[in-house]
Amino acid sequence: MSMNANITAFVTGGGSGIGKALSLALSARGMTVCVSDVNLNAAQAVAVACGPRATAIALDVCDAEAVKVSIERFAATNGRLDYIFNNAGIGIAGETSDIPLEAWRRIVDINIYGVLHGVLAAYPMMLKQGYGHIVNTASLAGLGPAPLFTPYALTKHAVVGLSTSLRVEAASRGVRVSVFCPAAIETPLLDSGNPEEFKISSAPDARRFLTALAGPPYSVEKCVKELLEALDKNKSIIVLPARARMAWHLGRWFPALVEMMSRSALANERKAIN
Ligand SMILES: NC(=O)c1ccc[n+]([C@@H]2O[C@H](COP(=O)([O-])OP(=O)(O)OC[C@H]3O[C@@H](n4cnc5c(N)ncnc54)[C@H](O)[C@@H]3O)[C@@H](O)[C@H]2O)c1
Structure with a gap:
């Protein structure tokens, strides 16, 4: 990613965790964020830390019209839209039999529709420009089984499918599409639990369980640095950190092995919860 004040990036869920680190890193590269x-x-608070070129807005990604208006306004003000990072997301976890339909709807609204709204707003604009890069955040849980995170895995698999398919459609029209699939990253998400209104007694300890499934949480700054390097190379599915990438490749050759390891981590987590 080159140093260029003319380059613009729109980040959703930029107030915390990965979105915050991303906004800071993009600003440090001289972009207008x-x-x-x-x-x-x-x-x-993040925009202040990013410096004078950054702006902050309130935006709920579930609101399709608000997403469209906000992105169009940002592009019009700056004359272009180089990157859209559809990063906002939540987690919902527990035994599938304990999760109410309303919780499934909530996570689909934010993690799937939230990303789709950003794509549908940015893509036509980028087609007109003839350039642009759509970066959707999925998860390693979008590429394989994530027991006790089944609602989350549902949404993240959808984001992977959306992104890899659109990537092929968009490529010959000048627009890039990448999907970011990190394993556990050190952010507040690991400790935030389910949304308060959904009391799910079988919810795992996300930090403990994800560590058992995919290794200890990775530094958010390193994760964002490596993400930006991968985007420079226009990578399609960006799995981080390297050990998670290796596990993903291994799982494609030996899916039964991944299933076996997931079963064992699940059995341990169920024992720890009860
Ligand atoms: N942290 C991890 O281990 C991890 C791993 C894989 C994928 N991810 C994904 O990375 C993305 C960012 O997660 P994070 O770890 O930084 O979480 P986080 O909780 O630290 O930050 C998420 C941000 O999204 C915002 N947000 C939530 N709902 C929103 C909505 N409806 N509209 C707009 N903003 C909303 C929150 O206010 C928060 O600032 C998510 O999509 C998450 O699923 C995280």
Whole structure:
């Protein structure tokens, strides 16, 4: 990614964790960044830390019209839209039999529709420009089994399918599409648990269980640095850190092995919960 003040990036869920680190890293490269988040105070604090070129807005990615208007306004103000990072997301976890339909709807709304709204707003604009890079955040849970995170895995698999398919459609029209699939990354998400209104007694300890499934959480700054390097190379499916990438490749050759390891981690987590 080159140092260029004219380059613009719109980030959703920019107030915390990966979105925050991403906004800071993009700003450090001299880009003009819009830090959007449903939590305006958090977005504002990040934009201040990013420096004078960054702006903050309140944006709930579930609101298709608001997403469209915000992205169009940002592009119009700056004359272009180089990157859209559809990063906002939540986790919902527990035994599938304990998770109410409303919780499934909530995670689909944010993690699938939230990403789709960003894509549908940015893609036509990027087609007109003849360039642009759509970066959707999925997860390693979008590429394989994630027991006790089944609602999350559902949404992240959808984001992978959306992104890899659109990538092929968009390539000959000048627009790049990548999907980011990190393993556990050190952010507040690991400790935030289920949304308060959904009390799911079988919810795992995300930090402990994800560590058992995919290794200890990785530094968010390193993760974002490596993500930006992979985007420079226009990588399609970006799995981080390297050990997770190796596990993913291994799992494609030996899916039964991944299933066996997941079963064993699940059995241990069930014992720890009860
Ligand atoms: N941290 C991890 O281990 C990990 C691993 C794989 C994938 N991811 C994905 O990375 C993305 C960022 O996660 P994070 O770890 O930085 O989490 P985080 O909880 O630290 O940050 C998420 C941000 O999204 C915002 N947000 C939530 N709902 C929103 C909505 N409806 N509209 C707009 N903003 C909303 C929150 O206010 C928060 O600022 C998510 O899509 C997550 O699924 C995270």
